[in-house]
Amino acid sequence: MSQRTYNQLWADAQLELSRLLTEELPAEPHRPEKDRVVFFQRLVMLYVRYIQIFRKLDEVYDQVVHPQKRTVIRATLEGVMGRVLELKNEMVQNEFSEYHYMDDVLHDFKLTPADLEIPIPRYFKELQERKTMLTEIFKMVEVTESPEPLAKDMSQEEAIKLIQLAERARQGRLRAKLNQESRNLNRIYSSKVHGAAATELAAVCIQKVWKGYIQRKRVKIARKEEMIFLGMVMDPKYQVPCPAVVTAQANEASTRIKREDRNADYQKSAVAVTNQLQDVEGLDISKSMKDQIRQWFIECRDATGLFPDYPEDEAGGSALLFIEKTPTQLLEEIAAKEEEGASNKPTGKDGKKEKDKKKEKDKNKKKENEEEEEAGLKMLPSAFLSDLQVEYKTFVDFWKTRNESSNFHQRHEVELIKEEKRKVIEAKIRVQVDEQMRQELAELKLAVDKDKGGKANAKKKKGAKSGKKKKKEKDLTANRTLESLCQELVEQGLLKRANNVRLQDYRGDYNYLGTTLRQNDIEPMPSLWDVRQVLTQYAILPLGSQPVHEKATLIKAILLAGPSGVGKKMLVHAICQETGANLFDLSPLNTAGKYPGKSGLAMMLHMVFKVARLLQPSVIWIGDAEKMFYKKVPKEEKELDPKRLKKDMPKSLKLIKGEDRVLIVGTTKDPLSADIKSLCKMYSKILLIPRPAYGSRYILWKHLIRKQGGVVTSTLDLSSLTKISDGYTPGHMVQVIQSIVTKRRILQQANSPLTAVEFIAPLAKICPVFQTEEDALKNWYAKTPLGKKRAQAATEKGEEQAPVKSKDAKKKGKK
Template identity: 80%
Template sequence: MSQRGYNEMWADAQLALSRLLTEELPAEPPHPEKDRVVFFQRLAMLYVRYIQILRQLEEVYDQVVHPQKRRVVRAILDGVIGRVLELKNEMVEKEFSEYHYMDDVLHDLKLTPEDLEIPIPRYFLRERNKELQERKKMLTEILKLVGVTESPEPLMAKDMSQEKAIKIIQVAERARQGRLRAKLNEESRNMNRMYRTKEPGTDAIESATVCIQKVWRGYMQRKRTKIVREEEMIFLGMAMDPKYKVPCPTEIAAQSSEASRKIKQEEHNEDYQKSLVSVTNQLRDVEGYDISKTMKEQIRQWFIECRDTTGSFPDFPEEEDGGSALIFAEKNPQQLMEEIAAKEDDESDNKPKGKEEKKEKGKKEKGKDDEEEEEAGLKMMPSAFLSDLEMENKIFEDFWKNRNETRNFTQRHEVELIKEERRKMIEEEIRVKVDEQMRQELAEWKLAVDKDKGGKTKANAKKKKGSKSGKKKKKEKDLTADRTLESLCQELVEQGLLKQANNVRLDDYMGDYSYLGTTLRQNDIEPMPSLSDVRQVLSLYAVLPLGSQYVHEKAPLIKAILLAGPAGVGKKMLIHAICKETGANLFDLSPLNTAGKYPGKSGLAMMLHMVFKVARLMQPSVIWIEDAEKMFYKKVPKEEKELDPKRLKKDLPKSLKLIKGEDRVLIVGTSTDPLSADIKSLCKMYSKIILIPRPDYGSRCILWNRLIRKQGGDVTRALDLGSLAKISDGYTPGHMVQVIQSIVTKRRTLQQANRPLTAAEFVAPLAKIDPVFQEEEEALKNWYAKTPLGKKRIKAATGKEEEDAPVKGKDAKKKGKK
């Protein structure tokens, strides 16, 4: 697609966004919705439409070359991501579930499940490529110094017993002898055939030719039938034409043009950065003196006008209030003096109020409560992104929508735009210097003309300065103030607390969409989420906030996530995928990994301080806690008492509280047996608990197909994937990988041409593995029902929440009266 096409795509996305903004920001506030189902449908529609806009904007930002356009698109893209996260948070609070099913919404909007996939912006990694390469280089150098290799297989090797070694040698020797014996037997058979051969007769030749003809004709007919069958399947649309499997020339050309666009983006961005510096210096040299001169004249004129109208010189606004920027507002000197006087009155009125004022306030609050009771219902929560989106949308409509760019064919930066932006910045820089000079000048004027008032103003200024100095907040003690970041990283790598993430993407976590979720919920049946739903939830809760600083600061803050599910469902893979998608560092604070390291209270404090300090300095960061239930054991097993798994139970939640909006640090725990933990303390630690089930039938079909192909196997008609997916009910993706690796070996892949893979080959190794039984899954479901969100979901399903709501209001009133 050309740059013109991407500009049109951007215009379409902005049009859809402006329609959404008019719906979300109406002239009159909408009435509260009493029906929860109707309200959720409205939220779901908004959510799906915002995702469509997000997909378009992400594509535009990735391919547009114009550097100034890219900055506008980036601001809108971050705002849309934030709004999607807000809507997700609101849907969770209204439906009391982490998973939502929108089959009916997709049907109404004529969309496919793929359109609901959360796109992960490519700029998360592309714009931090140099930083990530440097970090990777630093970690690899540390690993070389420490002597830790990337593959931990040789470290995991155990000492072999003498009996086992003898058995292995015996097996190898018997196999060697068997091969030699078979070779000798074959040679002897060939020798016997040579002596037995006689000249064939005419009858033998004829029968041989007939036999060859039969075999050849059968082979050719089978080949023709196979070709006809494949053509019929292609015609019916049930198989892909082989010519489409190989990328066509147009696709190759499109890929090369995309690669060339990336180079153009970098070149144009470099030119833009250079012109920013040159234009700024030029404006500062040419217009700087005139700007400062006009500012001084305006401020002096303001001094004189205030003196004429009020009879005294005004107090110069403080830097914190905006300095002389307040003076240049469209207000008279009298109005400014009144505002300053009103501020002083407000400061003086900050005293304990009288009984009458309290009574009046109480009446007003009661009136407000009554209004709230009258307007009971569900309302949209206030958004932190809508105002920014509205402002950016206005910039697009006012400036970029109808801009004529016929002369800017190469899509390079525009100097006039840079001048407009930089002129404001230079004015702010000059204003700071001018304010300092004018404060001194004003003080001199006051001393010369108003000597009596000058002393008072100075005294007042001292008082104000004294009043500002309040209690200072206690700063955290930096236990490693004298150490460099490299030394801290080296120590954490040595201790095995800082690790390199595996090269895994979130798309590699395969699963099918849940097509019957809405239907089941309408029939009061709670569906189990699919692996596709798990992938979407994690991209919303972990990947998008960690990838963008702006989104992380303004979106609903999520500090800790718990992934609970049976072994083999891909919890560890998801953590590595989160790190790889966002370029985050991986810290391992698992109970088994920290056992015996940094002993004592001081050692524990030092370990947590180092981990969180490096995580903040090298953000984004993910802190992984494997077997998170061990930290909150109800009763520690005897075999684990020496490891002290509950060591971090008290200190880790304290460190979690110190994480703020600007810190892109996420704690992710994984648990296979959450039932053994104290549920209250576990839920206090992890604000989001995501239950990962065993894969459903659709996900198993996809997994078998793609995992076999990934291992090098061919999926033909001889391999019945439907039957294989049916009999593998209860088995996890980990079990499937284990079975495929044992069957689809290098030797077996070479035999596929003559003997294709069949489903029966995978049955025997599957039977040797214990599946995840339904009792285990039901136990996990029952455990999840005891979590705060699970309890709310049960209350909402039984209708108790609606009954409890008015009672809560009455109790609140009684408490207020008391």
């Protein structure tokens, strides 16, 4: 598509965004909604519409060439991403479930489940380039590791015996083949009939075989054509990408190359314009600033009789003076801030009384808020809607009506660069001017009003010193470089290279009966598609975008619970690959015997979290997370000390802040053996991953067989194979397919296609996940905080419906 088309798509997305903003930020606030179902339906409608905008903006940002447009689109895209996460959080709080089903909304909007899937932004791939330092360290460690011997040392006698064994087997197979051929020849000669009758019988036999072959071939072709006509089978010409699709993909690739060229030109121009503005306008800007600040000194002196105190750098410095306010207003604001600071530090009995009064007021406010919440449901305040409003305004004011007929190649605008860089230059110059003007103000105060200024400054200095100092964290590795820390972690096996898997490889089908089951008070098990969606929202989007991570709800730790083979470890590696995150392994079995003692444990955690923050985004994986919180440690694991991280790990978790893109992901297949309270304190989000349902298994069989090199034909009854494999996990399927679809079997597919019977024997040797195990996990999840809330909401709903029925029954009885 052309740049004009993408600009139009951007305008359409902005139009839909403006409609959503008017709905979410009306002139009069929405009244609280009493019906929980109606409120949830409203949230879902907003959620689906924001996802549609998200998909459009992602495509536009990937293909638009203009560098200055891309900055605006990027900011809007991140705002929409953040708003999607906020709505997801509200839906979880409203429905008390991590998984939501929107079949009715999809039907209303006439969308497919694919339209509802949250895409991973394409610009995340630009951020996935690993640092060369880490790749060099991985290579160095791989080379230094002693390679395992490929073959054991063998004596001459053993080698001769092995060769003799193989030769005897070869001769035996050859002898059996010759015997079989001789028997067949004897059978032919013994049944041979001489004469005209024999030739006629032979001709009839040949005709019968040939006619049967031809008829079967015709029926097969006719059946295939009928299936294509009915839409049950795809036409072979559509299975291969058509020339138009190939051309479109090539155009997109060339557009990306062009985009990088435009961006490089933009960066060069920005540097040149900055230097030019600094040389030409720098002196004039500093002079005008100084004149304005001196004028402010004089006005304050005339109005109050004293020179003012210069604003501090933390408050904005002289930038406060350029706001359209009078000197008296500025002085009143500064005095009010000082009074607030003094009032926040009461001393003695009066201070305690004031604190108690404040506590009582806070409690009363909380009670009032709770009563208001009970009266109705309201949307939570958003951290992204104001940013979206600002970005929409810049689009309307500048880009919407801009005539770009002369800018056919979509190059950058120099005037826009000047406007942006002037602000940057002013900020730099203001810092220098503030230092000079502070000295000048101090000299004026000393010269004009020495006594008053000295006393005031002394009081303020005393007040400033009275504040408590925050304790700084001790850096145990202050003298070490980042490279040495990374090298040590790689050598100890704590920093690992993530496997090359993508989230799209985690296949699964949409749960089409989720809404219907919940309407009938049956809690459905999530599908693998739902798990992939939730992980995209909780892990990939926040880790991939710094602004989204800082403003969205902070999620520090996620626990993936499910039977072995459902793909928990694969999901951890997929998160790292999609976001370019580094993978740290703090599994109990991996840390056993490393860094012994309390000091060693503290050093290990300090190094891991320090490197994780410096090389963010980072994922800290804790495999077999239940071992850390064992109720009773098994005898065979006591030597490994799996509970050594139980106390120190939650403390390290508290050090993660909003600006740190560090995520802890735990995986467990046996959460029942752990203390549920400790586990829930550690992990704020717990996701239950079930065994795959019929639809997911069908997709997995098809995908995994093709990935291994097999060809799925009509002889392979996938439906029956899917039905038979109920209870088996994707890990079991991979194991079976690798044992059947070997290199030799792939070569034989032309003559003998794959059949479902071949997979049954190896599948029967594996123990599946039974319904009792899944029910046990489901009951365990019901004891988690979110599970308890959902169960409580269900009982309250049942109690509300019960008295209504009894009243109706009484009325009927009276009648």
